[in-house]
Amino acid sequence: MASVVLSEAEKVYIVHGIQEDLRVDGRGCEDYRCIEVETDVVSNTSGSARVKLGHTDILVGVKAEMGTPKLENPNEGYLEFFVDCSANATPEFEGRGGEELATEIVNTLYRIFSNESTIDVKSLCINPREHCWVLYVDVLLLECGGNLFDAISIAVKAALFNTRIPKVRVLEDEEGSKEIELSDDPFDCIRLNVDNVPCIITLSKIGCRHVVDATLQEEACSLASLLLSVTSRGTLTCMKKLGNGSLDPESIFEMMEVR
Amino acid sequence: MAAIEIRLPVARKPVVQSLAQGSDKHLVAPGDTITTDTGYMRGHGTYMGDEKLVASVAGAVERVNKLICVKALKTRYNGEVGDIVVGRVTEVQQKRWKVETNARLDSVLLLSSMNLPGGELRRRSAEDELAMRDYLHEGDLISAEVQAVFSDGAVSLHTRSLKYGKLGQGVLVQVSPSLVKRQKTHFHDLPCGASVILGNNGFIWIYPTPEQKDEEAGGFVTNLKPVSLHDREVISRLRNCILALVAQKLMLYDTSIVYCYEASLPHQIKDLLKPEVMQEIVLETRQRLLELEG
Numbered sequence: 153m154a155s156v157v158l159s160e161a162e163k164v165y166i167v168h169g170i171q172e173d174l175r176v177d178g179r180g181c182e183d184y185r186c187i188e189v190e191t192d193v194v195s196n197t198s199g200s201a202r203v204k205l206g207h208t209d210i211l212v213g214v215k216a217e218m219g220t221p222k223l224e225n226p227n228e229g230y231l232e233f234f235v236d237c238s239a240n241a242t243p244e245f246e247g248r249g250g251e252e253l254a255t256e257i258v259n260t261l262y263r264i265f266s267n268e269s270t271i272d273v274k275s276l277c278i279n280p281r282e283h284c285w286v287l288y289v290d291v292l293l294l295e296c297g298g299n300l301f302d303a304i305s306i307a308v309k310a311a312l313f314n315t316r317i318p319k320v321r322v323l324e325d326e327e328g329s330k331e332i333e334l335s336d337d338p339f340d341c342i343r344l345n346v347d348n349v350p351c352i353i354t355l356s357k358i359g360c361r362h363v364v365d366a367t368l369q370e371e372a373c374s375l376a377s378l379l380l381s382v383t384s385r386g387t388l389t390c391m392k393k394l395g396n397g398s399l400d401p402e403s404i405f406e407m408m409e410v411r
Numbered sequence: 412m413a414a415i416e417i418r419l420p421v422a423r424k425p426v427v428q429s430l431a432q433g434s435d436k437h438l439v440a441p442g443d444t445i446t447t448d449t450g451y452m453r454g455h456g457t458y459m460g461d462e463k464l465v466a467s468v469a470g471a472v473e474r475v476n477k478l479i480c481v482k483a484l485k486t487r488y489n490g491e492v493g494d495i496v497v498g499r500v501t502e503v504q505q506k507r508w509k510v511e512t513n514a515r516l517d518s519v520l521l522l523s524s525m526n527l528p529g530g531e532l533r534r535r536s537a538e539d540e541l542a543m544r545d546y547l548h549e550g551d552l553i554s555a556e557v558q559a560v561f562s563d564g565a566v567s568l569h570t571r572s573l574k575y576g577k578l579g580q581g582v583l584v585q586v587s588p589s590l591v592k593r594q595k596t597h598f599h600d601l602p603c604g605a606s607v608i609l610g611n612n613g614f615i616w617i618y619p620t621p622e623q624k625d626e627e628a629g630g631f632v633t634n635l636k637p638v639s640l641h642d643r644e645v646i647s648r649l650r651n652c653i654l655a656l657v658a659q660k661l662m663l664y665d666t667s668i669v670y671c672y673e674a675s676l677p678h679q680i681k682d683l684l685k686p687e688v689m690q691e692i693v694l695e696t697r698q699r700l701l702e703l704e705g
Binding site for chain 2: 157158160165171185
């Protein structure tokens with residue numbers, strides 16, 4: 153993950169400030185920075201979104217393509233995630249530097265969406281066992297300013313909300329072979345229901361307290377962080393611990409009560 | 412649970428044009444012709460192309476008698492002798508430290524340009540070289556003055572005064588070097604209760620005012636005691652004010668920062684991060700500065 157180098161005195165200042173619930177930019181421990189969400193930014197995708205959270209800038213594009221369903225779930229479509237850490241974000245991502253971070257983000261996204269209630273994948277099925285919609289979700293990290301996972305989850309949710317999947321009709325021939333007809337009207341499409349798509353909240357432990365939406369400097373002072381993905385109904389779909397420090401169970405329960 | 416405000420999309424308002432009089436600056440973009448008169452000498456930021464003087468950077472044209480140069484608006488720091496800079500140590504080498512100052516090349520702080528603890532005056536020995544890392548290691552922030560500029564543009568620093576040296580607790584704000592106004596002094600003790608160092612390289616250091624002014628040991632002893640909540644609030648507010656001034660492209664100097672701080676007092680510190688509040692306080696600051704001038 154991109155990081156800044158801080159002097160000892162700066163770290164001490166940040167940690168003491170958080171103990172007193174006053175972060176460097178005046179926020180409390182549970183305040184987010186200004187988030188800007190823009191949808192429909194990329195024209196040749198089925199749906200896209202751009203999220204700016206402080207200095208973090210994420211661009212997500214969703215492309216809907218026809219494919220065959222997976223063997224274990226023949227009646228459902230599925231989502232494929234791909235993350236690209238652009239070298240624009242930090243020089244560390246040049247070449248293959250960003251791959252480790254990218255695989256970590258992709259695995260987290262798969263885990264979050266592994267729950268059936270998040271997205272109605274049955275609606276993505278056209279012909280059981282033969283045709284289904286595959287949604288390729290591409291995430292591009294334009295700038296790294298701390299709190300990547302939260303911004304990515306917001307961007308993915310916004311892009312899925314913006315996705316327009318064309319309506320198809322299945323025609324049966326006399327011999328039994330099926331033909332798929334795409335409707336001519338470009339506005340005749342189905343939209344996905346993203347009410348249950350979860351959002352990630354990252355809680356970073358700094359000193360004895362935990363903060364939400366850490367900046368790069370605060371991430372440099374934190375020992376460990378907990379990643380929780382929650383839906384609007386309050387169901388927890390995934391929990392993950394990042395970082396080298398240790399979190400004892402009581403602090404985990406404390407953190408979970410924040411949201 | 413903290414509620415998050417949601418606002419509907421609103422078109423971004425462009426930065427308000429400066430209402431200052433007498434600012435008929437000739438602004439150019441790369442490739443613009445400055446003049447076709449061949450009698451001028453060309454300075455930085457220009458080149459000769461097709462019998463005319465063309466700008467190579469985006470900025471304002473400055474003319475001194477026969478010399479024409481273009482001062483770029485957004486650039487890396489270009490060192491001049493006598494500038495105060497705030498930098499971060501990136502490497503510890505044999506007899507020098509490499510300091511990052513937002514310039515094209517890392518600046519150099521030689522061991523011989525650094526004061527020894529206690530203010531001794533002697534030739535630096537091998538033990539001093541080995542003890543270099545004890546004093547400044549990677550990541551430390553220092554304030555220094557530019558001693559010389561090498562031919563390739565690299566800057567050589569010195570901390571040969573008690574007011575320079577390693578910096579303790581505080582907040583660093585990074586802005587573009589062209590927004591820091593050149594003044595007689597860059598160390599300011601603001602009336603609101605904090606002190607600020609406006610580095611010419613765009614690094615601004617905000618720190619709590621130390622109580623004992625006479626005990627400036629040149630930064631050999633770092634004070635790691637917790638800073639009081641009141642001081643922290645002042646520092647956070649100053650940081651947000653400076654970011655607001657930078658967003659609206661106002662020059663940074665002690666008066667503008669103080670006026671902006673006073674204009675921001677009615678708002679909560681975290682509200683200063685919102686774009687509308689930023690515009691409001693900077694507009695008020697701009698008006699007060701105009702009143703001061705005229």
